[in-house]
Amino acid sequence: MLFIALPLATLCCLILFVIFGYASYIVLRDDLNEKIEQTADINARVLATPFWYLDVDNIESALNAMSRDRDIVAVRALGADGTEFARTGASQAELGDTLRLSRRVYFERNNVRHDVGELVIYFTEARVRELLWRRIVIDLILFGLLIAVVAASLLIANQRSIKEPLSRLLHSIRMTKHGRLRRPVEWNSDDELGLLIREYNEMVTLQGQAQEEAQRKQALLEATLHNIGQGICLFDQDLNLMVWNERYIELLNLPRDLVKEGTPLSDILRFNGERGEYGEVSIPALISDRVAIARRREPYRMERTRPNGRVVQVDHNPMPGGGYVATYTDITERKQTEARMRHLAVHDVLTSLPNRTLFLDRLRQALLSARRFQRGVTVLFVDLDRFKDINDHFGHDVGDLMIQEMGQRLSRIIRDSDTAARLGGDEFAIIQTDVQNIEDTIVLAQRIIDELAHPFDCRGIRLHSTASIGITLFPEDGDNPEQLVKNADMAMYAAKAEGRNNYRFFLPSMHERVKERKTIEEDLRNALEHDQLELFYQPKVDCLSEKVVGAEALVRWNHPERGLILPGDFISVAEECGLINKLGAWVLREACKQTQIWRENGMPELRMAVNLSPAQFQDADLLRTVTRTIETTKLPHGTLELEITESILMNNPEKAVSTLKELKKLGVGIAIDDFGTGYSSLNYLKRFPVTSIKIDRSFVNDINVDQDDKAIVDAVIGLGHSLHLAVVAEGVEQVEQLQYLQNKGCDFIQGFLFSRPLPVRDFEEWVRDRRENHAAPPLSTSIPNDHD
Template sequence: MITREQSAASPSSTGALLNAQGDRESFVCVDQIINATEVGIVVIDSQQQVVFWNTWIENMSNISQADALHRSLTDLFPTQISPRLINAVDNAISNRFATLISPALNQSPVPIFSSQENRLLNRPIPQMITVKPLSGARGEALCLVQIIDLSQTTKRERVLRKQAREMQQLATQAKEREVFLRTLIDSTIDGVITVDAKGLISTFNPAACQIFHYLTPDILGQPFNLLLSPDNPSISAAEPGTSSILSQLSCNSCLEVEARKYDGTTFPVELSVGSMEIDQQPVYIVSVKDITERKRAEAQIQHIAHHDPLTSLPNRALFQDRLDQAIALAQRNNTLVAVMFLDLDRFKGVNDTLGHHTGDALLKSVSNCLLECTRASDTVARLGGDEFAIIQPDINSIEGAVKLAQKVVSATASAFSIDDKSIQTSTSVGITLFPSDGQDHEQLLKNADTAMYMAKKKGRNNFQFFSREMHEEAQNKLKLEQDLRAALEKSEFFLQYQPKVVLSTGRVGGLEALVRWDHPQRGLVSPGEFIPLSEESGLIVPLGEWVLERACRETQGYIDRGHKNLRVAVNISPVQFQSQGLVESIARILHNTGLSPHHLEIEITENMLMEDVVETARRLRDLSDLGIELSIDDFGTGYSSLGYLKSFPVNTIKIDRSFVKDVVTDKDSAAIVQSIINLGDNLGLKVIAEGVETRDQLQLLRQLGCHEIQGFIFSRPLPAADVESAIARINSCDVIEPNATTHRWRVLGEA
């Protein structure tokens, strides 16, 4: 192809070419060149007529040189010639100006074609036309028209433009897509946050701003964890500043977590996390939904589903659920569950005579009353109508249930003030106990219902246990407790004393005071029965004081009558020991009775030592400071730490009677007794064996090194009046001599 620079020869060089016409060989050569060239070459004279028409243009135009010569371009291409080409030719001939007609701006290209097909389609060759002035051999003005095929260039450029257009379309589409997505993200009501591989926030849409109260510019680049409550267990496990939480989350479709607002308040959100890779780095797309309202609604629905709308008490469904839990707890702890079925007596009458409004108000008052009667751990439910139920979980004995039932019956039997009217009502209560009265909630409730009907039959306003034995036991306990309260006032208690014999001297060194209850109907009641009852009812404190007072007074009497070294031991129960003012009370009693403190010995059980060690030690020290002797009862049965034992101001340990009982027959018991005696010796404590009944026991205990002996072998517990004669009798026997024991046995047998 001829470039424009080559073809843009100066007018003078064109002249040089034409000057060679004289030389035939040169002319043939130049002629061949011109006809062989791939450019259309046309020379036009000042008459506008073609004087030269090369082979290329012949081929392309389908017009032979013979046909073209001496004709004008307008003549050759009558309809299709550009007026600009005509002007350019004119300009070259008359003004000697060169003209360029570029393909891009040429509306009417010269009709020359590269193929027959293009000719039929009238699709001329893309062409550049240059028009230049020439001078003929005689100096006449000529014009050179060159037509250059730009098909290749045009084609190349078309491809380039197509590519460029496609690129632009892609760019436009990408931009539109981005705007679309951005609008989508900006207008969605869910928070949309993107997080990069380092766990830093890279996108934060307006909804996220609303949810978290952050401004987008403030939060961008901050760690995503900032938006999560540190209390989330799964989040605290994740390293701060990493996206490990997100990689965890992206495995789940949806997760509820606690989120954190700008001001630090936390709230529940639902996260769904998607991940993708950009530049081979993970990017997490987090969609955040504030579910505060939903949670609230759920809780409300939950409450509605499980509570009675009138009283807000748990309904039957929740009651059953709680009872199932209580049963499971009781099975684990080996405790009891009491279930009470309550029915208001004659409630229908209230509804019928005073109307439903009053009836409803009464039910509300009753429910409040029941709540006041119960512990926080109990459940009060309304099962429907005037039926209520109570679960009393994790109780140790029937007494707890009895007390609550009593409380409920008496509280609901008082008049309720409704709308300025006083309404008298009462309640019948049926009680079942797990595990004895049923194994599941259905059975327990059904049987409680049955028990409640029994209560109705018994004249209402009372409670009934489902099982007869249970009911009788409960009734008996109640009766006994009532009697116990009266017993102090009626002076039904009295003391007995059991002597303690010092083995080294064979003489009585002390007495253990033991309380007895002479019940007017039942006769003597076992301390094992009434002591726990008095502890439960709180009667133990006045009873304990009475015992101390009595023991001190009577002992002082013995001392006054000559038994100078007598010391009395009084048992203190755990409840009494922990009661306020114990030490002051004892000091007052000593003062009132005139008994010297070292004549008093307080016995506490080994187990009491280990409860609240600090407080126990303080009390023991206070007592010791008064000058009172301290003794540990039932030693060997508890789990006292020997280290503590050393730090307590204890004087005596008393071997539990269970070891003494088998000391002769059982080697292990003997070994334990021996150990206790050795321990006492090492710690400088006196060791007493109680419950000694036989000569063999006595002999063995003496061999083992026991200091004192208490038991039937010397004396039963004796009424106060018989103590002095017993002391005299024991002191008169020689217990040091082994063979003397036979004699004593005989003596005791006579007593």
């Protein structure tokens, strides 16, 4: 009976062994395929946004995480056109016998689904076969052992020596069957039962290793989910929460006791609604609507602004078997950047005022409104006077601070309905709307001029500036923005030409004046290149002895078509177009050269006076230019005198003192020209290393009839002498004026009473005549007035 039962039992066990082995293979293979497909599906959704923005770093990070799975051989990320832009794992040549699974990656934007690429996973069934063969070997061993045990049991059923180990083995098998691995069965023997238990223990060890590997992969997947920058949640077909990461909790500020496996979506919606996440809404209606949206079978994207101001982008992607995966991305910084870019596109970076583009757009809107309601519109073009000199002298940092404060001042002056803009450089413009009468515009223009009377404080540097303002009216001066701005610009140049620090309304005749000014600018550039400039010299005479002691160099322009042009007709143009420094350097060089020629040819030892413009004085190369000129012409110390105005000194007194001291070291005298017409401080005046002051001709003209002028002249002479400065009177044209100045102790005289400015040859002849006949009476007062 035993010999019949044992073969039958063996045959049955063998059949069961084959069936179980094949079933195990199918289960292992299906588990592998399901795991790979799940990995592909989740990562295809997670990588949609990185694919769209070509965020290679995030893509490679995700690929590396997937490639840590021992069953995955390689992972590739392909673009929509099939181009590979990220890869990890084995090379292409090593993928011959691997299996391939791909998923298309879709990105939802503005309710349009975009195919952005493909995720390809290469995997192998090697571990399936390995595990299967191990199981077969183990099962064969177990089968053999089981047969042996059965046989032994049948043969020596009465032997109690096999009962205890078999009981232990059976108990361990049952525990393993229910998924609870126990410690190895403790039994030591050298017989067949001992061998069976040892093989069983090895099987238990292998299964434990497999379980640890599965746990490690699960931990790796969780680490990936919790370390990506996006919040992720997955709800099943019943809309219960199944998967989430830390970023999801952080972005939505959800309590941890709410976020747990199995939490219904409705509970999360109710919590958000009760804390005002969606504003004032009916919570039941909210839940109903949101649940209906969550059950939609098409992907969608929405942006959600949380109560704390953060903007979150939500990407909803339904899953094939029901439920959905949602990713939450914090796009606050991106939104802020986009807002800043939109702002910068139509605003000035330095002042935050509207730029030219926005200004013209608002002007168009203002004109449309004005036409509709029959109201007036005014455009004011504001330009800072001599800003280039300040920028060149103090640097662009100080200039930028001045521009910023100018923008702030204009913003304070105008009404909320008006617009102030920076058009570029030192040019600003204002749109004044709802203008009832022209006096409204005059008041605004005067307020701008008055505001600029206050100094600018730029990092401790007090700067003074004025503005020239051009004004155009709608509809009188134009019916479109471009024409109004162009006419306001011309009116502004007219204000500059008339002395700056004022405003002018546009007149049609300004077209011709602007054209004329442009012509002068071009001709002046040619004049510097083609030697059309010439220096005239006006003698400086000792007030008491009437002996010639020096001369002042004054530039003239011999225009080939217009004849002799005086400085008043082209110096302002040179300043505005940036030629003044080049012109001034030429005057300085030619005057010093001519002075040295006179000295070498036996002329009296005359001092040469040369005027410095504000731009020259603020030029960083002034000292080098003067030094090079003196060295080149070999002019002795004490021969050159530079004339500057009070306003130049007071624009930055501390810097002026430093510059004047350096000039004094070069042996250069300093004269303050037109003294009394500016706003110099006596406290600063005594600190300036000046050698003389010049009384402006406006005080000398009426010295015989105006008591105020007399008082000013007397005061200037007394002040100069008390400070040990020489005093020069300009514009002396009458003998009575000379006599008065002589009586008051004035040191030197300039004026038509002695001579007008003369060319080189005429000046030399005049000086020779004065030397030969020094006692000759002064010239007649009836001399044409062509003041320099």
